[in-house]
Amino acid sequence: xxxxxxxxxxxxxQIIACSILVLASCSEEAPPGLNFAPxxxxxxxxxxxxxxxxxxxxNVLIEDFTGVKCPNCPRAQGVAKKLMTENPNRIFVIAMHPxxxxxxxxxxxxxxxxxxxxxxxxxxxxxxxDILTFLGGTSQLPIGAINRTLFxxxxxxxxxxxxxxxxxxxxxxxxxxxxxxxxxxxxxxxVDANTIRINVKLAYTSAISDSQYVSIAIIEDGLIDYQENGxxxxxxxxxxxxxxxxxxxxxxxxxxxxxxxxRVFETTxxxxxxxxxxxxxxxxxxxxxxxxxxxxxxxxxxxQVKEYEIH
Amino acid sequence: MKxxxxxxxxxxxxxxxxxxxxxxxxxxxxxxSGNFQNTNQxxxxxxxxxxxxxxxxxxxxxxxxxxxxxxxxxxxxxxLRYDVFNNSPLFNPSEAYTKSGIGMWNVSKDIDKFNVTVxxxxxxxxxxxxxxxxxxxNLGLDFAINGARVIYxxxxxxxxxAFTGLQKFRFDVRPEVIKGVNIEHRIxxxxxxxxxxxxxxxxxxxxxxxxxTIVGAINNYELKNRFIPRYNxxxxxxxxxLSYKKxxxxxxxxxxxxxxxFNPILDRMELKDGRVxxxxxxxxxxxxxxxxxxxxxxxxxxxxxPLENLNLGMIAYLPSLTRQNTYRLLARYNAVVQELGENALxxxxxxxxxxxxxxxxxxxxxxxxSVVTAKNNFDANRINPFDFNKDTTRYFREHYIDVSxxxxxxxxxxxxxxxxxxxQQLFEQKTKEYEYVTAKTYFGEITYxxxxxxxxxxxxQYLDTKQDLGSFINGTVxxxxxxxxxxxxxxxxxxxxxxxxxxxxxxxxxxxxxxxxSYTYKTTRLTGGYIxxxxxxxxxxxxxxxxxxxxxxxxxxxxxx
Numbered sequence: 001x002x003x004x005x006x007x008x009x010x011x012x013x014q015i016i017a018c019s020i021l022v023l024a025s026c027s028e029e030a031p032p033g034l035n036f037a038p039x040x041x042x043x044x045x046x047x048x049x050x051x052x053x054x055x056x057x058x059n060v061l062i063e064d065f066t067g068v069k070c071p072n073c074p075r076a077q078g079v080a081k082k083l084m085t086e087n088p089n090r091i092f093v094i095a096m097h098p099x100x101x102x103x104x105x106x107x108x109x110x111x112x113x114x115x116x117x118x119x120x121x122x123x124x125x126x127x128x129x130d131i132l133t134f135l136g137g138t139s140q141l142p143i144g145a146i147n148r149t150l151f152x153x154x155x156x157x158x159x160x161x162x163x164x165x166x167x168x169x170x171x172x173x174x175x176x177x178x179x180x181x182x183x184x185x186x187x188x189x190x191v192d193a194n195t196i197r198i199n200v201k202l203a204y205t206s207a208i209s210d211s212q213y214v215s216i217a218i219i220e221d222g223l224i225d226y227q228e229n230g231x232x233x234x235x236x237x238x239x240x241x242x243x244x245x246x247x248x249x250x251x252x253x254x255x256x257x258x259x260x261x262x263r264v265f266e267t268t269x270x271x272x273x274x275x276x277x278x279x280x281x282x283x284x285x286x287x288x289x290x291x292x293x294x295x296x297x298x299x300x301x302x303x304q305v306k307e308y309e310i311h
Numbered sequence: 312m313k314x315x316x317x318x319x320x321x322x323x324x325x326x327x328x329x330x331x332x333x334x335x336x337x338x339x340x341x342x343x344s345g346n347f348q349n350t351n352q353x354x355x356x357x358x359x360x361x362x363x364x365x366x367x368x369x370x371x372x373x374x375x376x377x378x379x380x381x382x383x384x385x386x387x388x389x390x391l392r393y394d395v396f397n398n399s400p401l402f403n404p405s406e407a408y409t410k411s412g413i414g415m416w417n418v419s420k421d422i423d424k425f426n427v428t429v430x431x432x433x434x435x436x437x438x439x440x441x442x443x444x445x446x447x448x449n450l451g452l453d454f455a456i457n458g459a460r461v462i463y464x465x466x467x468x469x470x471x472x473a474f475t476g477l478q479k480f481r482f483d484v485r486p487e488v489i490k491g492v493n494i495e496h497r498i499x500x501x502x503x504x505x506x507x508x509x510x511x512x513x514x515x516x517x518x519x520x521x522x523x524t525i526v527g528a529i530n531n532y533e534l535k536n537r538f539i540p541r542y543n544x545x546x547x548x549x550x551x552x553l554s555y556k557k558x559x560x561x562x563x564x565x566x567x568x569x570x571x572x573f574n575p576i577l578d579r580m581e582l583k584d585g586r587v588x589x590x591x592x593x594x595x596x597x598x599x600x601x602x603x604x605x606x607x608x609x610x611x612x613x614x615x616x617p618l619e620n621l622n623l624g625m626i627a628y629l630p631s632l633t634r635q636n637t638y639r640l641l642a643r644y645n646a647v648v649q650e651l652g653e654n655a656l657x658x659x660x661x662x663x664x665x666x667x668x669x670x671x672x673x674x675x676x677x678x679x680x681s682v683v684t685a686k687n688n689f690d691a692n693r694i695n696p697f698d699f700n701k702d703t704t705r706y707f708r709e710h711y712i713d714v715s716x717x718x719x720x721x722x723x724x725x726x727x728x729x730x731x732x733x734x735q736q737l738f739e740q741k742t743k744e745y746e747y748v749t750a751k752t753y754f755g756e757i758t759y760x761x762x763x764x765x766x767x768x769x770x771x772q773y774l775d776t777k778q779d780l781g782s783f784i785n786g787t788v789x790x791x792x793x794x795x796x797x798x799x800x801x802x803x804x805x806x807x808x809x810x811x812x813x814x815x816x817x818x819x820x821x822x823x824x825x826x827x828x829s830y831t832y833k834t835t836r837l838t839g840g841y842i843x844x845x846x847x848x849x850x851x852x853x854x855x856x857x858x859x860x861x862x863x864x865x866x867x868x869x870x871x872x
Binding site for chain 1: 519522523524525526527528529530531534537539540541542543618
């Protein structure tokens with residue numbers, strides 16, 4: 001009997017040890033936002049100037065999480081478009097089509113057996129999905145972030161489109177701690193047919209203790225394709241501000257220096273379009289925004305944003 | 312939290328009422344017990360000893376208090392603890408923390424061979440190296456788990472535990488989920504030989520918000536240092552105590568899967584797995600006790616997340632093999648366990664000579680020696696006592712001996728010597744100007760019984776070192792009047808002083824004096840004293856923290872009921 005008990009107990013120990021090994025060998029998905037691409041900056045410098053510039057008004061970035069099979073998303077795009085029109089050069093939009101997870105039901109392109117209603121484009125990107133996860137994640141569309149801010153009485157950074165207008169105006173009435181400039185027409189331009197050069201100048205007008213990051217997104221306008229809109233599917237819907245690629249990591253590139261008034265960062269980035277990135281060069285734009293890091297009470301908050309055409 | 316308290320006490324009241332209704336049949340109204348502990352500190356600035364925390368500049372006083380209540384009724388066990396922290400330096404010596412509330416509660420019930428607990432609980436698997444939820448008020452640590460635990464005891468020789476929960480952090484919980492299972496089984500082969508086997512598995516999952524921060528940090532590393540962090544880490548251990556006649560051999564092996572851990576030397580996270588080997592052999596016979604221990608740690612840091620450091624978020628508890636000293640100067644230098652890697656060896660001998668004269672006078676000799684080095688540098692040359700000072704990877708070494716002798720019914724004495732090598736840069740995160748400490752401490756104690764209820768105790772230590780703050784001499788005279796009173800005066804003087812972070816000039820003698828009194832009545836003890844305490848490392852087991860210098864009045868009250 002004793003021997004039987006010993007054998008049993010050794011078996012239980014073996015089962016536990018094996019279970020641990022099995023669990024440890026389970027594969028899990030890599031976390032979103034990891035970046036293994038080399039830095040795209042080809043030049044960067046930082047210094048402190050005594051001529052502290054006048055603070056720019058805080059512009060607004062609306063990150064509109066959307067999908068081509070989301071029937072209410074055109075309504076949210078309408079809200080964003082109206083805000084842009086009423087506040088020229090103060091409000092900018094990035095339309096994000098999350099490329100993985102539950103939401104792919106709403107974001108995957110139309111594909112029918114006879115190919116008679118197939119989408120021409122697939123707007124989905126992993127970067128959009130990663131940014132959505134970072135900002136809290138959701139199972140519903142449309143939803144959006146206004147300067148990635150967690151507003152009072154809101155449970156999440158991601159808020160529904162009826163609230164975008166009020167929250168955007170709240171932001172527009174403040175001044176920014178950092179100015180963004182890009183040296184006029186020589187700021188953002190095509191070096192050659194496939195290389196975009198971006199010269200960014202960031203000048204801090206106030207001190208900030210939160211770590212700071214810069215993010216640059218390539219967006220595309222004027223894409224005509226299918227879109228579910230209410231109860232109908234529109235064949236010739238115009239898709240604008242579509243996120244094509246993040247030039248920087250989705251978590252941003254950190255600005256590594258003391259962030260005091262007068263601190264200036266000058267950075268040049270080169271982005272070479274790959275053969276598969278057959279986007280309409282004329283309709284591409286860049287959105288440059290400075291934001292907080294991924295931790296702290298004010299994590300993610302966008303401090304300033306600007307949009308540039310590529311010359 | 313208030314809702315939980317309300318629910319808990321509503322349940323208590325209901326159960327008490329039901330019991331009262333049944334009172335005519337059974338008069339089981341349950342049993343209340345508990346304790347109360349309170350520490351009050353009043354800060355008196357003394358720049359000469361380097362008092363510089365916020366309490367000396369602004370708050371000037373602080374209070375910590377804990378009221379613990381336990382109620383047992385019909386197999387139910389209700390526990391609740393109310394914590395008070397006012398301007399407290401306990402959690403972080405450079406902070407004045409103020410908050411009060413329910414620090415811990417739980418309800419448990421025995422159901423046949425099961426015990427079920429919900430709420431906050433403390434527990435550990437084996438020695439705690441893969442999981443230990445514990446509280447240490449002196450160090451400001453409270454690693455209770457808030458969740459559920461089931462203990463199943465199918466036979467008197469077997470016990471299986473399983474739990475899941477979140478680790479407590481002040482009055483909140485950390486977001487990472489921890490779960491684990493443990494089995495222990497005793498096999499008695501015969502009267503001389505038995506085995507106590509055990510095995511555990513533990514898993515911790517990082518939440519998305521924490522992972523976002525980790526990813527943000529990794530993206531800013533140089534490309535070659537970036538890696539894919541894991542949400543889950545798995546730990547397992549197997550252990551056994553083999554007892555054969557007068558020998559006892561304990562062995563334990565712990566393994567941990569790859570996860571991001573923070574390396575303070577590189578100032579960045581790394582993806583590493585880890586392991587610990589630990590063994591302890593003891594032999595005990597009349598007049599002689601021997602204990603030898605060896606431990607090797609390889610990257611075995613387990614916290615709620617790699618973003619936590621020092622004493623924060625600890626899930627695994629790595630015990631220290633070095634001697635736990637109690638005298639003030641002997642306890643000045645402690646080896647903090649190095650979770651990123653260390654080799655540690657400790658040996659202890661307790662000798663009680665059996666010759667007629669020495670046995671009659673209860674003569675006892677204690678000898679202890681221990682050495683701690685980096686994990687890859689444990690070879691004969693490096694642990695050679697003669698070249699220890701030239702070894703760049705040295706961490707800690709201690710040689711200790713004391714001899715005690717009872718001369719007669721009234722008088723007993725003890726003499727001893729301690730030799731220490733201590734890597735202060737490593738253990739206290741000091742700058743390079745702090746050299747390796749070599750300290751020799753001579754110490755002694757005499758106790759003289761004046762009357763059957765009164766005794767006088769005198770202790771003295773001299774710590775000789777040319778490093779750190781220099782040499783110290785410490786003396787205490789204590790008068791005990793049984794059963795209620797105890798008084799003591801003492802002074803610790805920094806002789807041959809090396810000036811660091813104080814306003815005293817190198818020619819000044821710096822005194823760390825104290826006056827202390829206590830009153831004990833049944834289970835209640837009230838103490839008060841004026842204390843000057845040197846900056847140093849305070850350790851319990853393998854967990855330590857650097858404590859700033861203290862100057863001021865400390866009043867404590869402790870009672871059980």
